[in-house]
Amino acid sequence: MSDHPRKSNFSIEPFKNPVILDPGYADKTWKMLEHGIRNILNNNYDGLSFEVLHRNAYNMALHRFGEKLYSGLVTTLTRHLQEVSASIEAARDDQFLEELNRRWLEHDKALTVIRDLLAPMDTTYVSESHKSPVLRLGLDLWRDNVIHSKEIQARLPDALLRIIQRERMGEVIIRDSVKNTKMLMTYLEPSLYEKDFEKPFLDDSAIFYAGESQVLIECCDCREYLKMVERRLREEKERASHYLADRTEPKVLSIVEEEMIAKHMRRLVHMDSGLVSMLLRDEYEDLGRMYSLLRRCTGGVSTIRDLMTSHLRETGKQLVTDAASSRNPVDLVQRLLDKKDKYDKIITGVFGDDKTFQTAVSTSFEYFINLNSRSPEFISLYVDDTLRKASEGDGGKDVEIVLHKAMTLFRYLQEKDVFEKYHKQNLANRLLSGRAVSDDAERSLIVKLRVECGHNYTSKLEEMLTDVKFSQDIMRGFYASQGVDEEAGEGPTLAAQVLTGAIWPSRPSTACKLPDEIHDVCEKFRAYYLGSHACRKLTWQTDLGTADVVATFGNGQKHELNVSTSQMCVLVLFNSADRLSCKDIQQATAMPLPDLKRCLWSLACVPDMNVLCKNPTNNVIAEDDVFCVNDNFTSNLFQVKIDTAAAEEESESEQQEIRQKVEEARKDQIDAAIIRVMKAQRVLNLNSLVTEVAKQLQPRVLPDPAVIKKRVESLIEREYLEDNKNQYQYIA
Structure with missing residues (x-):
């Protein structure tokens, strides 16, 4: 047996004597509640006892009079809202939105009180009958009786659009009226905002900005027009953030962009006060505004880029083909560098470092620089002038920076082999005249050239520097052998440069009979040098x-x-x-x-x-x-x-001679490239062969396809290649 006492089961039974209500209880109680609800809706709280009203609402819900309570509420709210609708409809146009918002705020406040008062009904009858709660019911009835009123529904969008139009025209408005109306429409029914307001608003915006843009484009210059567009976009963005739905902002901004920018961008860019004027006057702020606005539209960036490219090519062409500019090549190259710096600054600081603009500038410079066949010579003269001035102590230029900029122009050259000839000649003159700024600067330039064109391009230049250094050692040895101090010796002092003939530029020597005292020193040096280099030959070039x-x-x-x-x-x-x-x-x-x-x-x-x-x-x-x-x-x-x-005549003849030498050397380079390609491929058609050869020669020169074809024909005649129905085959 268990020691625990037995538990007894019991339950509480309902009260067996039912409460008998007065047959008129429900009607009397509802009339009291209805009177209170109407006073609440009319914002009249005098004499109301919320405790009594709440107890009566509770008792009606408790005694299963929820249906009567709910239907009575619907009737009361409907009758009241019909009165409200009539009051709003009677308001004048300038008071319409204010009256609508005032009555809505009163209704919203009253609904909150009524919801709390009828909370027992919400938790019993409404929940069991799947009816709309009091708050939702009040909103739906407001929508059906007020917002969907034919007159209000017709007047509301027009009233909103008129007040927005007034603000666009510069008038100060009460934004809260628009904001509250928007919130009301969105709150009641999301589709109501889009259907009754957003679509008419966007259509009206398109009409407004189409008209304004047409007026502005006729009376304003490009700068003023762009500032107005920028202002309108800023205003619409601010307007949207204050009293429009988030989804409306991109739509209205798109309309402003379409009507004020996209439809007029070509005219804007090509105006007398447009892109070209801004470029010429260095108006970077206006250029930045144009770029930031036009980039919003399809084709806007390309419109700016195309005109900028056209302008750059035209001005660059005028510069490099102008006869007066060609008479001062150093100044010409400096102006080209200044132009490049200017456009680099614009692209970096204004056009957001846009790669397509960088490409456009590069192709433009390559285009007009190569219009002048003397551009390689001019760039070499600019480099020479820079290094000579630096050697003379001109501190106005940082040599390394200037050389770096000059190499930018060098990259655009299609005939880099012509530059090589002139640069080699200028380097020789600098080294022999003692005008080289420093061995480090010369070698730095050679490194830059080697990076661009390869080792073969700079090998002879490096050997020229080696010859100069070697010559210094030879001269020290010569004076040591004579037992004479190079600096303190009496009589003429000789400083000879021993140059390797195959490396240094060949040039006709000008005959000149040296004075006896100089001739004697030269002969002593000849004897010294040939004593240790017996198989070599010395030829004096006094003109250097x-x-x-x-x-x-x-x-x-x-x-x-x-x-x-x-x-x-x-x-x-x-x-x-x-x-x-x-x-x-x-x-x-x-x-x-x-x-x-x-x-x-x-x-x-x-x-x-x-x-x-x-x-x-x-x-x-x-x-x-x-x-x-x-x-x-x-x-x-x-x-x-x-x-x-x-001598001018001699200068022209030297130019022709250099050009002829370059052309001859170029033939050999093309022949060698053709042989290399054919050895690797064995069989190729003409187009493929021309493409491959051009690719190999590109670091030095961009040859004409017709020239390559002639060299192919020459190799066929010399039986290096065989032509088999336009398929070329290498003959081993």
């Missing part, structure tokens, strides 16, 4: 040399004249003669007459540099002219550099 001559003039003033070797030979003659004719000088120096005339012209006819006097005094050198030392020569500088005048 320079000399420092100390001259004493009639007033006792001394100057150190930096002159060419030819000029030195002329000046030394006046140590033993007071007056010499042009014929006498030619006999003594054995110089060709044209070269001698240029030499004498630079010594006697250049203002402030005329160390010689000429009779007769004119700017033309004749064989019978007589020269003497200018005893009255003065200069503020102790060291005076005297340049030799260049």
Whole structure:
């Protein structure tokens, strides 16, 4: 048996005596509740006892009068909202939205109170009967009796659109009216906002901005128009954030973009005050505004890019093909670099570093730079001028930065082999005249060229620098063998450069008889050098040399004249003669007459540099002219550099000669490329062969396909290739 006491089961039974209600209880109670609800709806709370009203609502729900309570509420709300609808319909246009919002706020507040009052009905009858709760019921009845009223439904969109139109025209409005109306429509029925307001609003916006854009495009310049578009977009975005639905913002902004930008962008960009004017005036802020606005529309960026490219190509073409610009190649290249810097700045700072713009600028520069066949020469002269000025102590330019920029233009050249010829010649002149800024700077440039074009392109340039360094070692050895201090020795001092003939640019040598004292030193050096390099041959090229001559003039003033070797030979003659004719000088120096005339012209006819006097005094050198030392020569500088005048005819012939040499070398390069391709492929058609050869030669030159075809025909004639019905085969 268990020790635990037995548990007894019991239950509470319902009260057996039912409560008997007055037959008129429900009607009496509802009339009391109805009176209270109507007062609440009319915002009249005087004399109301919410405790009594709540108890009555509770008792009706408890005694199963929920249906009567619910239907009575519907009737009361409907009758009240019909009165509200009539009141709103009677409001004037300027008071319509305010009246609608005022009555809605009163209704919303009353619904909250009524919901709390009838909460017992919500938890019993409404839940069991699957009816709409009190709050939802009140909203639905507002929608059906007020918002869906024919007159209100017709007036509401127009009222909203009118007030928005007034704001667009600059009038200050009460935004809360629009905001509350929008929230009301969205709150009651999401589709109501889209159907009754959003679509008419967007249609009205399209009409408004189409008209405004047409007026503005006729009376404003491009800058003013773009500022107005920017302002309108900002206003619509702000307007949408204040009182429109989130989904409406992109739609209305799209309309502004379409009507104010897309439909007029070509006209805007091509206006006299448009893109070209902004580029010419460096109006970067306006360019940025144009780019940011037009990029919103399909084709906007390409419209800007196409006109910019066209303008850049046209101005670049005018610059490189202008005869006046070509007479000053250094200035021409500097202007090209300035133009490149300008467009790089625009692309980086204005066009968002857009790669398509970078490509457009690069292709444009490549286009117009190669319109001038002398562009490789001009760029080489610019590089030469930069390095020469740096060697003279011009601190206005950072050499490395300038060379980096010059290499940008170099990349656009299609005839890099022509640049190589001129650069090689200029490098030779710098090295031989001592004008190289530094070995590091020269080698840095060579490294840049090697990166672009490969080792074969720069191998001879590097060997030229090696020759100069080797020559310095040779000269130290020479003076050591003579037992003479190179710097403190008496008499003429020689600084010879021993150059490898196959590496350095070949050029015709100008004959010149050296003074005896110089000739003796040269012969000693020849003997020294050939003593250790017996199988080599030395050929003196006096036209490449320079000399420092100390001259004493009639007033006792001394100057150190930096002159060419030819000029030195002329000046030394006046140590033993007071007056010499042009014929006498030619006999003594054995110089060709044209070269001698240029030499004498630079010594006697250049203002402030005329160390010689000429009779007769004119700017033309004749064989019978007589020269003497200018005893009255003065200069503020102790060291005076005297340049030799260049012969224009000779310069043109040199250009033709360089071009011919390049063309001949190019034939060999094309032949070699064809052979390499055919050895690898064995059989190719003409188009494929031309493509492959052009790809191999691209680092040095971009040859004409017709030239490649001629070289193929030449190789066929020489039996390197065989033509088998347009299929070329390599003959092993």
